[in-house]
């Protein structure tokens with residue numbers, strides 16, 4: 481797979497994926513749009529924003545709770561929600577809430593109750609932004625670049641995103657009112673510290689526009705991906721009950737039913753770890769990653785790739801490589817186990833992509849997948865409802881690969 485140089489993100493047009501934005505937006509937002517991390521061009525601003533986000537997530541000593549505690553807390557709430565469903569149900573709505581709430585907890589300092597009006601407004605805006613950007617209008621504009629110059633048309637596509645940015649702006653001003661540099665509650669507070677440090681330096685990338693875009697990027701890049709992977713995980717569990725019971729056996733042995741799972745348990749749980757890896761390999765949720773652009777002329781295997789070329793990497797071609805994987809197109813956790821049942825890392829496991837532009841949230845994502853998944857299976861068994869057909873494993877492809885809608889039934893274990 482060719483990473484196209486050091487990985488400048490193309491000034492790509494809309495409609496290519498979840499967090500795609502127009503390279504230059506109309507009106508007062510034009511500074512903000514195209515900033516942040518996900519769509520930023522390779523350069524100083526991207527570097528500063530990425531480094532800040534990475535260290536802030538890593539040293540999440542903010543406020544009273546660690547990142548792990550926040551994820552664990554949310555996993556418990558989600559499980560209670562599942563348990564309270566007496567009948568069969570589609571898990572998507574609940575998973576959405578929980579995964580978005582983890583980002584809320586990081587960005588805003590606290591989780592929301594699932595029925596909180598503000599929270600539900602945020603989710604609605606987010607969903608509308610996702611749909612508008614990958615919707616038909618966006619795709620037409622993408623095909624016919626001339627249309628991207630018509631302001632009212634762009635406004636129409638971008639409306640949900642503007643509203644989302646306005647929402648984040650409200651949150652930021654609330655933070656500013658109560659901000660105390662000696663007591664950092666969350667990501668926004670930490671960002672305000674950076675802004676304070678460079679307030680005499682107009683060339684710094686730490687400004688309010690970038691604060692909004694970087695926070696937006698955490699939601700954009702961090703919630704749909706995790707939410708889709710968890711839906712694949714539950715789907716595979718109801719389709720492969722023997723795998724599910726083996727995971728449960730391991731949980732019972734290593735964690736038991738009393739205490740909550742922690743990240744420290746991963747090393748003792750090779751089978752569960754292998755299953756989660758296989759969910760990600762098989763689910764293959766972002767087959768073409770995000771578009772990149774070469775920032776200088778490159779030569780790769782004798783081919784010249786001029787500066788400014790858009791390079792698309794095909795992650796599927798690695799995740800499903802027939803020469804590497806024993807059963808590339810099947811859900812087969814043994815891909816990640818040796819003959820003694822030990823976990824094995826595989827070089828071709830690249831759902832987070834590779835190189836300098838690889839996923840910034842990998843650590844958080846792994847934490848969410850492990851803690852959510854083990855909490856689910858510690859407390860519940862998942863089944864296909866008896867009046868439902870066996871759901872299909874074939875993905876729906878719209879830049880991300882998602883499972884089709886399916887219902888589940890849960891049975892409490894403890």
Ligand code: HEM
Nearest residue numbers: 518701702705706709769770832833837838839840841845
């Ligand atoms: C299962 C969950 C996830 C998967 C499979 C995933 C996968 C990816 C992939 C494939 C890319 C593109 C890399 C490239 O173009 O080469 C990416 C980029 C990114 N991801 Fe994730 N991601 C996940 C979760 C998260 C989370 C939880 C966050 C943060 C809260 C996050 C933040 C980002 C950011 C900021 C980028 C852009 C990095 C840059 O351009 O420098 N992701 N992710």
Ligand SMILES: *[C@@H]1O[C@H](CO)[C@@H](O)[C@H](O)[C@H]1NC(C)=O
Nearest residue numbers: 576580607610703704707882
């Ligand atoms: C979760 O995924 C679904 C389907 O892809 C999407 O409609 C929804 O907006 C996502 N929710 C969040 C919070 O990312």
Ligand SMILES: *[C@@H]1O[C@H](CO)[C@@H](O)[C@H](O)[C@H]1NC(C)=O
Nearest residue numbers: 767768794795796797798800
């Ligand atoms: C990516 O690779 C897979 C497997 O090699 C192939 O089937 C698929 O068509 C490729 N996708 C694109 C867009 O070329």
